Amino acid sequence: MYDAFDLTGKVALVTGGNGGIGLGMADAVARAGAAVCIWGTSADKNAAALAQLEAHGVAAAAMICDVSDEAAVEARFAETLERFGRVDACFANAGISGRGALKPFVEMTVEDWRRVTGVNLDGSFFTLRAAARHMIERGDGGRLVATASLAAVSGAARNEHYAATKGALVSLTYALAVEMARYGITANAILPGWIETAMTQSAFNWDKFADAVKPRIPMRRWGDGGDFGGIAVYLMSDASAYHTGDTLLIDGGYQKF
Numbered sequence: 001m002y003d004a005f006d007l008t009g010k011v012a013l014v015t016g017g018n019g020g021i022g023l024g025m026a027d028a029v030a031r032a033g034a035a036v037c038i039w040g041t042s043a044d045k046n047a048a049a050l051a052q053l054e055a056h057g058v059a060a061a062a063m064i065c066d067v068s069d070e071a072a073v074e075a076r077f078a079e080t081l082e083r084f085g086r087v088d089a090c091f092a093n094a095g096i097s098g099r100g101a102l103k104p105f106v107e108m109t110v111e112d113w114r115r116v117t118g119v120n121l122d123g124s125f126f127t128l129r130a131a132a133r134h135m136i137e138r139g140d141g142g143r144l145v146a147t148a149s150l151a152a153v154s155g156a157a158r159n160e161h162y163a164a165t166k167g168a169l170v171s172l173t174y175a176l177a178v179e180m181a182r183y184g185i186t187a188n189a190i191l192p193g194w195i196e197t198a199m200t201q202s203a204f205n206w207d208k209f210a211d212a213v214k215p216r217i218p219m220r221r222w223g224d225g226g227d228f229g230g231i232a233v234y235l236m237s238d239a240s241a242y243h244t245g246d247t248l249l250i251d252g253g254y255q256k257f
Contacts, residue, residue, distance in 0.1 A: 004239035008033035011084045012236060015067055015127055016094030018045040020197030020225045021147060025091055028229025029236055030056040037080045039065035039094065067094045067123030077130040089143035089236040090131035092124040097199050102158035113161045120165035132180060141184030145235050146173050148189045150251050170247055177245030186244035188235055193251020195223040219252035
């Protein structure tokens, strides 16, 4: 094994870590030796994910947290530190999409808008802020990673609220990379393409959508959570110490086709 990828002794926090992309990242860093704390809103999914992580022989924990609630984020982060002593990498991955059939932009309500921005943007802000404070105070660097989306760099009709949050995360990442560099903290954003998760299941099961989109993916398949394990290990590892302020598009080549 390349020693720089060994995460033994490090601790990762992954929000939305009980399924999909988040679990794919959490599982990979656990297999590389890291202790892992996942946050989610489903007790059943948390329990199943925790069992999967503990099977790798690392310390792990699963906590209930609605990241759109500032007080909840602060409390869970304090609990995470009490349990593990430190957080070396924070993956702000929790996110939601528009609910059900997406409305035309001109029919989007303030409630629709704020529901998505509350989790995707405010939740990432609360989470990354808590992690940055801790890493600065600890004084030996760290990793901040935001899960944005292909929607940040391509048109997402009827999904403007989702796209706006993901575009904002890219800009937030760039700013964090500049401000946090003096503390040895890197900041990067991952941009997933069309990934098969619980959030995308209804769209992927719609034949008209699948027939239009999947042929445009050069890899000719949907992505899955496991496709994000390698990038998570790399971004958490010593191998990425000089890699910051980047957007890493993982979409099977979709954006280039």
